[in-house]
Amino acid sequence: MPLVLGIGKLLTIISIILLIAGLVFxxxxxxxxxxxxxxxMINQTRWVYYGAAIAVAGLLLCVVARRx
Numbered sequence: 001m002p003l004v005l006g007i008g009k010l011l012t013i014i015s016i017i018l019l020i021a022g023l024v025f026x027x028x029x030x031x032x033x034x035x036x037x038x039x040x041m042i043n044q045t046r047w048v049y050y051g052a053a054i055a056v057a058g059l060l061l062c063v064v065a066r067r068x
Contacts, residue, residue: 008065008067009065011065012065014058014065015058016062018054018058022052023051025050025054026055028047029041029043029047029050029051030048
Protein backbone atom coordinates (compact mmCIF):
# COMPACT_ATOMS: atom_id res chain seq x y z
CA MET A 1 0.00 0.00 0.00
CA PRO A 2 2.78 2.58 0.69
CA LEU A 3 3.98 2.14 -2.90
CA VAL A 4 0.63 3.37 -4.21
CA LEU A 5 0.80 6.49 -2.02
CA GLY A 6 4.28 7.21 -3.36
CA ILE A 7 3.11 6.89 -6.95
CA GLY A 8 0.23 9.29 -6.37
CA LYS A 9 2.52 11.92 -4.89
CA LEU A 10 5.05 11.46 -7.69
CA LEU A 11 2.35 11.82 -10.35
CA THR A 12 1.04 14.95 -8.64
CA ILE A 13 4.49 16.54 -8.61
CA ILE A 14 5.04 15.67 -12.28
CA SER A 15 1.61 17.05 -13.19
CA ILE A 16 2.35 20.35 -11.43
CA ILE A 17 5.68 20.63 -13.25
CA LEU A 18 3.95 19.95 -16.57
CA LEU A 19 1.26 22.52 -15.83
CA ILE A 20 3.80 25.22 -14.93
CA ALA A 21 5.97 24.42 -17.96
CA GLY A 22 2.93 24.57 -20.23
CA LEU A 23 1.92 27.94 -18.86
CA VAL A 24 5.46 29.29 -19.33
CA PHE A 25 5.41 28.05 -22.94
CA UNK A 26 2.07 29.79 -23.52
CA UNK A 27 3.38 32.99 -21.92
CA UNK A 28 6.52 33.03 -24.01
CA UNK A 29 4.77 32.04 -27.22
CA UNK A 30 2.22 34.80 -26.81
CA UNK A 31 4.82 37.38 -25.80
CA UNK A 32 3.47 37.97 -22.27
CA UNK A 33 6.54 36.39 -20.65
CA UNK A 34 9.53 37.49 -22.79
CA UNK A 35 12.31 36.11 -20.60
CA UNK A 36 15.08 35.55 -21.52
CA UNK A 37 14.96 38.35 -24.06
CA UNK A 38 16.76 36.32 -26.74
CA UNK A 39 14.48 33.27 -26.49
CA UNK A 40 13.45 31.66 -29.77
CA MET A 41 9.98 31.00 -28.31
CA ILE A 42 8.89 34.64 -27.93
CA ASN A 43 5.94 35.64 -30.14
CA GLN A 44 5.84 32.25 -31.86
CA THR A 45 2.26 30.97 -32.08
CA ARG A 46 3.22 27.31 -32.27
CA TRP A 47 4.64 27.50 -28.73
CA VAL A 48 1.25 28.68 -27.48
CA TYR A 49 -0.28 25.48 -28.87
CA TYR A 50 2.53 23.30 -27.55
CA GLY A 51 2.22 24.92 -24.13
CA ALA A 52 -1.53 24.50 -24.06
CA ALA A 53 -1.15 20.80 -24.90
CA ILE A 54 1.47 20.35 -22.17
CA ALA A 55 -0.72 22.17 -19.63
CA VAL A 56 -3.73 20.01 -20.52
CA ALA A 57 -1.57 16.89 -20.17
CA GLY A 58 -0.53 18.14 -16.73
CA LEU A 59 -4.15 18.67 -15.71
CA LEU A 60 -5.14 15.21 -16.95
CA LEU A 61 -2.23 13.65 -15.10
CA CYS A 62 -3.31 15.50 -11.96
CA VAL A 63 -6.80 14.00 -12.29
CA VAL A 64 -5.27 10.53 -12.69
CA ALA A 65 -2.94 11.11 -9.73
CA ARG A 66 -5.88 12.02 -7.48
CA ARG A 67 -7.26 8.51 -7.99
CA UNK A 68 -4.18 6.96 -6.34
